[in-house]
Amino acid sequence: MLEIGYGEGGVIFFAGRFDAAQCARAQAFVDAASDPRVFDFSQLEYISSAGLGVLLRTQKRLQASGVRLKLLNVNNHIYDIFRYSGFDQLFEVTRQGT
Amino acid sequence: MEKTLKPKGLTQEELHWILEVTRRLAAPCDLATVLSEVLDAATGVLDAEAGTVWLYDPTTNELVLQVSNDLEPIRIPADRGIAGACLRSREMINVPDCYADHRFSPALDHATGFRTRCMLTMPLVGHDDSLVGVLQVLNKRDGVFDANDEAVANSLRAHCAIALQRVRMTEKLVVAEKLRQEISVAREIQIGTLPQSAPAIPGYDLAGIFHPTDDTGGDTYDFVPTADGRLMILMGDATGHGIGPALSATQVRAMLRLAQRLGADLDDTFRHINDQLVDDLPDDRFVTAFLGQLDPHTHELRYHSGGQGPLLHFHARELRCELLTPTTFPMGAVPLARVSPPRTAVLAPGDIFALISDGVYEYQDAQNRLFGEDGVAQLLRREHARPMQELIGVMMDALAGFGRGAPQLDDITMVLIRRLPESPATERAVAADAGARIAAQSFARSLDSLDPIFAFIRDFCEAEGLDPAARTSIGFAVEELFTNMLKYNAAGRGAIELQLACAGREFVGRLSDPDSERFDVTATPDARVDLPIELRVPGGLGLHLVRRVMDAVEYDYTGRCSRISFRKKLETS
Secondary structure (H helix, E strand, C coil): CEEEEECHHHCEEEEEEECCCCHHHHHHHHHHCCCCCEEEEEEEEEECHHHHHHHHHHHHHHHCCCCCCEEEEECHHHHHHHHHHCHHHHCEEEECCC | CCCCCCCCCCCHHHHHHHHHHHHHHHCCCCHHHHHHHHHHHHHHHHCEEEEEEEEEECCCCEEEECCCCCCCCEEEECCCHHHHHHHHHCCCEEECCHHHCCCCCCHHHHHHCCCCCCEEEEEEECCCCCEEEEEEEEEECCCCCCHHHHHHHHHHHHHHHHHHHHHHHHHHHHHHHHHHHHHHHHHHHHHHHCCCCCCCCCCEEEEEEEECCCCCEEEEEEEEECCCCCEEEEEEEEEEECHHHHHHHHHHHHHHHHHHHCCCCHHHHHHHHHHHHHHHCCCCCCEEEEEEEEECCCCEEEEEEECCCCEEEEECCCCEEEEECCCECCECCCCCCCCCCCEEEECCCCCEEEEECHHHHCCECCCCCECHHHHHHHHHHHHCCCCHHHHHHHHHHHHHHHHCCCCCCCCEEEEEEEECCCCCHHHHHHHHCCCCEEEEEEECCCHHHHHHHHHHHHHHHHHHCCCHHHHHHHHHHHHHHHHHHHHHCCCCCCCEEEEEEEECCEEEEEEEECCCCCCCHHHCCCCCCCCCHHHCCCCCCHHHHHHHHCCEEEEEEECCEEEEEEEEECCCC
């Protein structure tokens, strides 16, 4: 399951598993957010390429205003996936424990 | 129709005779009996000393006199003599003094010692107005034949003609039936030389069929295993249909067998069979034949093909049909001082080498359209993974369906040689580890299946003691491959099966879609991950990532089944 909600300071948190079955709901949530610029992944265990698609669409939307999406507390698995897909170059990524 | 003469003055006795003759001629009997009945009737009713029946042979335009069963019949040109004149005019000729008539030939008299005085000659015309022959009655006992005799003869001759015509037709049928039975024996012998079943060659699946058009045909095929583990394969087609070509085809097969017994190699076998056929066959006859030798260890098929083609090499990996031409002239056409080196086809896993006779490629429907090379190629692409014996059945069904009842015009012969595909990675890995266990479960084609899939993977990983990182990688690979199957084949039938296994220190997984087009996931290019954000689009990353998360990904397509195997070395903890 995937949980999405607002944390402190307008940060959007993701918790659980971000798989293909969840991406429509996640996309809808992010699209409805007025200022989705910081995502907290500290509770996110897993992401697949479907989840990457949601992140990419969000970054494209922010691109016009020159904003770069910040992804905080990314775990090893998710960081590997970002690296393999070049997403570590598209976003500002902070790994867990740093 | 002949003109009907009123049997004026026909006596009670004569009428009785004619009725009796008619009755006897109606009974079924052979030609000699009917001839004898006709002569008895004619001489009896006309009170003549002798009689002759000349039968007309339209093929040679001759009149034929069967003197007795033991002697060769006498033949004369159908335009000669009084009989010839009668045949031409189709009218009765009454000659009171034969030796005074210039048309009369005394040759028969000289040969028999009989002296012909007077003669009544009448045409025998069948019910369909065809000429059956000529009936002659000789020497009226007291005097010459008069008008009354002519009237009686006219009544008699129609019955004689029809009786003779009937018996000749019956005899033709009997001859045809006898020929049919002989052909059927020839066919039994020919079919008896074909392999009852294909030999078992490890790693290969072989099958053959011979389906002649009429009672027998000129095709043959054979499999001859040799002591060194190789296999000789023959497929031949002698020109024409019927017993002659069937004998030639059987002869080729017999020569191959003998050559193998004598230890001849491929080149010598081909050359000597060819040269023997040159000696044996008439100039206008030849045999197209493929002769190959399969080495099941190197997967090389070396062959000569004398006029037999196209040969078809189905490349399973690319689903491509390669059509190959014959290597040389048909066998029996010209002597070969030496043969060129054989051509070689290398069979990759899943490949099929198909020897298919013209009868398949040139199979016609009612509009004379051909099944063609395309028809064969399409069918192979679709059905190549079936057992070869089954594929032959599918091919025969496809031809019948294509022809829609149009008759088969040519013999059909097929020999199929398939190198079996290698078993997928999971089975190989598991086979190598006696302690390995496979967990397998099927899942519906829906994103709703993802949660049960992850639960299945979790249970497997816990049972096998795999660490959380391995579990995440496995889940990731399965999700990407499974959703890819949904995306490209949502309408496929049947559930998708997931197999998971650990063998040694390696994880092996496999997803099988039982009903899909071929889509080789290992052949897709990697994504460009170095592009700026403006050029990046969502999607296209799944397979790219699976290749990085796993150590190896393999694809296999068999039947309609797509199988993707993926492997990963497990960290030793």
